[in-house]
Amino acid sequence: MLVTTRFLAKSFQCPVCAGPFTATTVEAVTHQGQDSDFFPHYLGDDPLPFFLVQCPGCQYCAYPDDFAVGEFQKHPVKFELIKTVLTQPISRKLPPDAVRYYLAGKIYEAQQRNPYFIGNLYLRGSWCCRRGDNRKAEIELQQLAVKFLRESVERSTVGNPDNLPAVTYLVGELYRRLEDKALAREWFGTVEEVVSDAEQQWILDLAKKQAELNEHFLN
Ligand SMILES: [Zn+2]
Numbered sequence: 001m002l003v004t005t006r007f008l009a010k011s012f013q014c015p016v017c018a019g020p021f022t023a024t025t026v027e028a029v030t031h032q033g034q035d036s037d038f039f040p041h042y043l044g045d046d047p048l049p050f051f052l053v054q055c056p057g058c059q060y061c062a063y064p065d066d067f068a069v070g071e072f073q074k075h076p077v078k079f080e081l082i083k084t085v086l087t088q089p090i091s092r093k094l095p096p097d098a099v100r101y102y103l104a105g106k107i108y109e110a111q112q113r114n115p116y117f118i119g120n121l122y123l124r125g126s127w128c129c130r131r132g133d134n135r136k137a138e139i140e141l142q143q144l145a146v147k148f149l150r151e152s153v154e155r156s157t158v159g160n161p162d163n164l165p166a167v168t169y170l171v172g173e174l175y176r177r178l179e180d181k182a183l184a185r186e187w188f189g190t191v192e193e194v195v196s197d198a199e200q201q202w203i204l205d206l207a208k209k210q211a212e213l214n215e216h217f218l219n
Contacts, residue, residue: 004044015072075111101125119148
């Protein structure tokens with residue numbers, strides 16, 4: 001039998017306002033297939049709203065590990081930042097699940113975290129918008145995702161070098177989805193240069209397929 005999404009309630013103490021609280025976290029996910037920007041087709045309950053934990057007091061929002069005191073002290077953030085982000089006009093336009101990814105992304109930006117992780121937060125936020133059929137909000141977050149994922153390739157900050165072909169492809173695919181044909185073409189064309197072994201051949205095949213779509217079809 002396939003394992004579907006499993007949740008786990010955990011206790012946290014907020015590193016910003018010190019308030020204790022309990023939140024639902026994701027313990028396991030399974031997916032079958034994915035969209036061409038790697039949005040997994042999850043089996044069972046949707047885990048997307050629960051990958052991030054948010055303090056009910058000050059609204060600080062991050063991955064569960066970021067709540068560890070030692071982790072937070074490496075790059076502390078102030079409540080003022082959270083308040084500023086949440087009062088921006090874009091925060092009022094995004095669906096609630098997407099706002100959390102947007103806020104976590106802005107916090108990671110202020111902490112000067114690896115652009116690869118920043119880009120991933122915005123990408124997940126864009127998936128929340130797609131799931132809710134909010135194309136305008138999806139575009140806003142895809143633009144941020146591609147900016148940081150591109151930076152992670154250009155600055156070689158992609159954590160695992162084996163992921164480089166996939167991230168390079170993803171930058172091309174996000175440009176295609178944003179209808180920037182020229183940049184999509186350029187990035188799809190780069191995938192071949194970074195694919196280093198046979199196991200990554202599928203990325204090259206996917207890049208070729210999406211490059212075709214980019215040339216011949218409207219999005
Ligand atoms: Zn808090």
